[in-house]
Each structure stands twice: as C-alpha cells, then as structure tokens.
Amino acid sequence: MSAPLPWQTTQWNAISGARATGRLHHALLAAGPPGIGKATFLAALTAWLLCEAPRGEEPCGECRGCQQHAAGSHPDCIVLSPDYQSRPVLGAYPGQRCQYEPRRKPSGIISVEQVRELGERLHASAHYGGFKLAVLLPADALNTAAANALLKLLEEPPDNTLFLLLSQRLARLPATVRSRCQMLRFNTPPLAQARAALSRTGPEADLALELAGGAPLRAQELLVQDIAAVWKAVCTGLGALLDGKADPLRLSRDWLKLPQEALDAALYGWLRQALRRAGGDRQSGNARGLPSLARLRAFGHELEDFLRLREHPLVKDLALQRLLQPLWAGTEPAT
Secondary structure: OOOOOOHHHHHHHHHHHHHHOOOOOOOOEEOOOOOOOOOOHHHHHHHHHOOOOEOOOOOOOOOOOHHHHHHOOOOOEHHHOHHHHHHOOOOOOOOOOOHHOOOOOOOOOOOOOHHHHHHHOOOOOOOOOOOOEEEEOOHHEHHHHHHHHHHHHHHOOOOOOOEEEEEHHHHHHOOHHHHHHHHEOOOOOHHHHHOOOOOOOOOOHHHHHHOOOHHHHHHHHHHHHHHHHHHHHHHHHHHHOOOOOOOOHHHHHHHHOOHHHHHHHHHHHHHHHHHHHHOOHHHHOOOOOOHHHHHHHHHHHHHHHHHHHHHHHEEEHHHHHHHHHOOOOOOOOOO
C-alpha cells in the first residue's frame, strides 16, 4: 500500500493545507505506537517535498529531485538514525561521516556528533533553493547531549529548513524538544482498515492483528514470521512449564530458534491473556491452572529485561532462561 495510508488522510491533509498556504511548521513530530506507518508517512512526505514538479500531492518521480532522492543522494536531505544500515525507510541515504567509525555493534542512539554534523550541513545554503530536510528516525534515540544540541537548532532553525521527527515513545523525548514541534498524532486504524492492509485473511490474520495491538504493518511482519506456529509453540511450552513437564533450559534452547519479533509478540500476548484471565475476564478463558498474580508480575518484569538483553546470543539465552523461572512449577518469585 502506498502512503499516505488510508488511516493517515487527516494528517496528510493538514500538512498539505499548511504547505499550500505557506504555514508549514518548521518541525513536524509524528507520534504514535509502532507498526502503524509513521515512518512510511514521513518517507512519502519527504519525497513530495523534494520533488521539483509535483503532480498535485504526489512526486512526479522523474525530476532531478526525485531521481536523486530515489538514489539517496539528494544534497538537501539528511537522515539521522542510530544504525543507518538497518533503517526501515529512506534506507538509500548513507550514514553521516561520524557514523562510519568502526563499531563492535550498531549504535542504539543518535549521538551529539551526528546532530552537530547535521547543524553544519543545515546552515549551508540549499542546493536547489527548496527545503532542506532533516529526518530523525527515531527522535527517541537522541541521547541527552544530542537532544540539547537539536533543541538549539529547533529554537533557531536555519533558513528553509524542515525537521521531520518520528517518535514511538514520547516520554523518551524531552519536553523541550516536543514543545518546539507540531505534533502529528497517529493511532491504530479501525479493524476493517487494518484487516484490508494485510496480505491474507482468516484466523491467522486476526491473531497477528491481536498480538500486534491492532497495528497492521507490525501484524504483516508477524504473518511473514509464521506467527501462528510461534504462538502455538509459546502457549504449548508455557503450559508444559506450568505443569512441571518442561524446564526453562529446554524451552529457551527451543525458542532461540524462533523469529525474534514473533516470539516477543507471542510472549506479550500470552501475558496479556493470562492477566485478563486472572482478573476474571471470561472471554480470555478460565483462570484455573494459572500461576498467581505475583508470578505473572514477576514474569512481566523479566520480560522487560529480556527485551533489553536479547541482542547478544549468549546473554539472550541466559535472559530467556531467567524469564521463564517465575512460571516454572515448584518455584516461587523472589520477594
């Protein structure tokens, strides 16, 4: 599906109207949960703004600006991200000079060096007389020093500069930065639109949407990772763990072979259902055989730690074993 997506027309029309009347804010902040197309929206907006001969609200695809943008070489577009090599959109744009330093692993932050280099480039004149675009994917990745450096640019923006920021966790973005931006809020679409965005229909698609929190782009990724099989493996494994028929070591070794995003979604989905059942939600099933709320809460805390520690294969294995300890039959969570 091309952007703007069907559930993004309100935000797109607001930007289009502001551009037509010359009232486009110098900093736009796209905020909302993951998997609903915010990055796709900003990518489409970037293409439209860089086009020298747009056809209405669409880029022509043929002009100098469109050709350079498609090649990731437009001189008036700078894209900041922690790891430029795994950027979800605008992947054709290379990393900045300071990102080419050898690293043991990809960075998880946007550094102050990146923002300073951004400032140097933005203070130069636009090559083609149009907008100079600075796209941050995501702005949540700014560390404290980088956020302070960006704030100075937002307070005194260079001429003809437009900042496009993406945020999935607004609480991580300093209030001072948020206050300098025009907020574009995105929500999960209605169920009918979400279903229409998926490549398939039926129970598996509905399961993917449920585990993705209604976010269709994330649900589509889960379908590609065979979420139905992963969900079955997680539910069966946790059931055996609770019955004393499996242990954390064996389960963790089996689950390390599963696709990571699908495993994360299945674990969170199981926990949500278990908490609802423990709270008396009959639609989520009978609470008989479930662990206590204390065990479920301990499992939830370990799940948060697992998501932070999963990048290293050895640490991931140990974190997964620790995650399963609170549910292991015959054990009690620490108090």
